[in-house]
Amino acid sequence: MKAFVMESGEWKIKDIEEPKVKSGEVLVSLKAAGINRRDLGLIKRYGKNPEALIVGSDGAGVVEAVGEDVVDFAYGDEVIINPALRWYKNSEAPPAEFDILGMPDHGTFAEKIAISVEQLEKKPAHMSWEEAGSLALPALTGYRALFTKGRLKKGETLFIPGAGSGVATFLIQFAKNCGARVIVTSRSEEKREYAKKIGADVAIPTDSDWVKELEGETIDLVIDSVGEATFNRSLDVLKKGGRIVIFGATTDDIVDFNLRKFFYGQYQLFGSTMGSREELRNMLKHMEAxxxxxxxxxxxxxxxxxxxxxHLASGNQFGKVVLRIN
Known part of the structure; x- marks a missing residue:
């Protein structure tokens, strides 16, 4: 089968052996797979390893074969992949055995994948293959950050630095569905307008004076994935006692901030990543409703x-970049 792999420090399209299902596994013929920023950085982590590894975390397709002991799925079922491996019940942090599909396990940028039946969910009927194939990782990440960690409530105001990422587009929609006010930033006027079309109430330039732009606003919750470039600016607009959730660091992993200012303001800081199968299923119900x-x-x-x-690395996208496969 054809796959997009990392091999000896390079990306390449390669023909590799089709996977075979084991007991408890399902073989999925993939229709579409979404690209995430995580995928862009994997080659640095994988290095010069000569063994070809299929990357990709998200995907959707049709069940082609089932292994022994599989009862919940059958040939022809339309499914999505849950890339949060071996994390089933909602918990304060993922279990030790948790991993993300696409390294070290073979991922979804291939014509087929063999995966545990525990990692499958029914494809949402109202979505196209491209939509379903780009769904799970960013939507689940946003859902946990927003509701489990951020505890967003009706009437509160959410602030999102950066409006164009896949996660941000889900955050905007989820927050509006629960009756929150949403404020975003972007350097691009086009992205700011698009963010408002999908529900953002206010969209301001990233390089503007946020304190001045947001005068009169009360920010209850910030969800930030940028890192050093925005962390302290986000704190400057967050209300005293407000909550900030971090799920990524696209600029720098290391951030300096004033501890005295932080504890006097009694801010609440939470880390978040991906989510459990329990949260994914609740998220799918929310999306359907x-x-x-x-x-x-x-x-x-x-x-x-x-x-x-x-295209994804350029930062010019608004929403998801998707691979069409079969």
């Missing part, structure tokens, strides 16, 4: 996976 659909920016064929990676 509110008819939420992923925002797909652009699609590429599997043969053009490198072009898709380059």
């Amino acid at each position: 509110h008819n939420v659909r992923p925002i797909v920016d652009k699609t590429f064929s599997l043969d053009r996976a490198q072009d898709a990676f380059d």
